[in-house]
Amino acid sequence: MPLRSTSTEDSARARLDLVIVTGASGGGRSTVAKALENVGYYVVDNLPESLMLPMAELAFESGDATRRTAMVLDVRSHAFTADLAGAVAELKARGFRPRVVFVDAEDDVLVRRYEKVRRAHPLQGEGRILDGISAERKLLAAAREAADALIDTSHLNENQLRARVEELFAPADARKIRITTLSFGFKYGIPLDADFVVDVRFLPNPYWIPELRDFTGTDGPVSDYVLGQPGAREFIDDYATLIGHTAPGFEREGKRYVTIAVGCTGGKHRSVAIAEALASTLREEGLSAYPHHRDKGLE
Known part of the structure; x- marks a missing residue:
């Protein structure tokens, strides 16, 4: 067990932007790694847990060149032990403040992805792809539970x-x-990575208005229609107030990402307009909020 660092060293190590990426095989870890490189991270792929602390120390000692470092863990590594919680605890004991990102997808989506590339799942052995997925989920259950951010790549x-x-x-x-x-359509399923789920199907559906049907909630006519309905603005303001009250508690508990899933029937009109307006209202209240539309282009 490494020695505890001094408070001065802790403060310096805490400033290292350290991200740990893990998750389901076929979930999209390699795409996440490339995206992190795009925003300036030095990415180390296929790293076993036992080397996370030495790698973090090396990144810390290297200065500005590795000030933003991401480590990608892969169950296919022969040194993978599934003790991510222990490895993260070691990092924190040395003063680092890692963010853990878990990439996941629904079982049927993972099966289709493996079938498309005609590859076996690394843990399926003599069984089926679904057997490998199930075995991997058991290995990664603790890591998924402890993740700071869960990214559902199903859609x-x-x-x-x-x-x-x-x-x-x-x-x-x-x-x-x-x-x-995050706007979505209930007909396509509730997002796996939702912390809150908001149902806006109480608002009239622009789909049934011919001149609005082909637009989306980011277009002015649909947005004006949705936000002009009785109760829409009050709903947004009340929900923003709720999030404003809970955000400080999440920050105290170390949770750095919150996903509010806003759903309507198809994810094209009402949920999109409300998600945009809610993000805007949250930003007005000093919170860092961004809209994202999962199903907007599906219809």
């Missing part, structure tokens, strides 16, 4: 995933909570 293509990561990890105050208002 994202590579470009959308890259944009999502770049949005989350663009240079900013790492101590400040970042809020994503």
Whole structure:
């Protein structure tokens, strides 16, 4: 067990922007790694937990060149032990403040991705792809539970995933909570990475108005229609107040990412308009908030 560092060293190490990426095989870790490189991270791929602390120390000693470092852990590594919590605890004991990102997708999506590339899952052995996915989920359960950010890639293509990561990890105050208002359609499933789920199907659906049907919630006519409905603005203001009250508690508990999933039937009109307006209202209240639209282009 490494010796505890001094308070001065702790303060210096805490300023190292350190990100740890893990998650389901086929979930999109390699795309996340490339996206982190795009926003200035020095990325170390396929790193076993036992080398995380030495790598963090090396990055710290290297100065500005590795001031933003990301480590990608892969279950396929022969040195993978599934003790991510212990490795993170060691890092914190030395004064580092790592952020853990878990990349995941629904089982059926992972199966389709493996079938598409005609590859076996690294843990399936003589069984089926689904057997490998199940075995991996058991190995990674603790890491998923402890992650600071969970990114659900089930409904994202590579470009959308890259944009999502770049949005989350663009240079900013790492101590400040970042809020994503994520619009979605209930017909496509509730996002896995939602911390809050908001249902805006109580508002009239612009889909049934012919002149609005082909627009989306980011277009003025639809946005004006949705936000002009009785109760819409009050709903946004009340929910922003709720998040404003809970955000300081999340920050005290070390949670740095919060996803508010805003859902309507298809994820094209009402949820998009409300997600945009909610993010804007949260920013007006001094919070770091960004809208993201999962299903906007599906209809």
